[in-house]
Amino acid sequence: MSQHATARPQARPAPRRASGPTPRRLRVVAPPAAEGSGFFLAVCIALVLAGFVGVLVLNTAMAKGSFTMRDLQHRSDALADTQDDLRHSLDAVSGPGPLAQEARTLGMVPAETPAFLRLSDGKVIGVARKAAADKTFSVVTESSTSSPTGSGSTPAHR
Known part of the structure; x- marks a missing residue:
């Protein structure tokens, strides 16, 4: 047995033609001109x-x-x-020092017997008397000795 088979040519059928109109031939056409405004x-x-x-x-x-x-x-x-x-x-x-000095300049002296006015009812508490001029009046604003805790000077008023 042989591995080769013989080939026989077959007859080609004739192409069918449509009974309608013949197809048009294609051709290259130039692109349409751009007709846009610059808007x-x-x-x-x-x-x-x-x-x-x-x-x-x-x-x-x-x-x-x-x-x-x-x-x-x-x-x-x-x-x-x-x-x-x-x-x-x-x-x-x-401060207390300058304020005391200004009061001294204005002729003011510390009161020896102060009187107070109670605002709720307007009652005067105490009897005020004229103070005598005191030439030794002074105000101490800071103590020069250190406090027992050693934190420096503390304000003191006389």
Whole structure:
């Protein structure tokens, strides 16, 4: 037995023709000419430019706000310094020593027998008498000796 088989040619059937019209022949046609106006392009360019201008205006406004805030911060710092200076000045003139000195300058002397006024009913408690002029009047604002706990000077009033 042989492994090779003989091939026989077969007859090709004839192509069928449609009974209708014959197909058209295809041909290359030039692309249609672009007939758009430049309106869409102009709108796109205008939008991009408007975006750039908007970002520029926003950036400028933020920079101006930053400078204004810096100036206000400097002014606030200066006012805080002035307030501290005024508080120190007020503390210097309103302490017991300066207050006693100002009272002495005005001719005031300490009362020997004070009288008190009760505000709830307006009653005077005690009898006030005229004080004699005392040339040795003094106010001690701090003690020069250390306290028993060793914490330094403590305020004492006479």
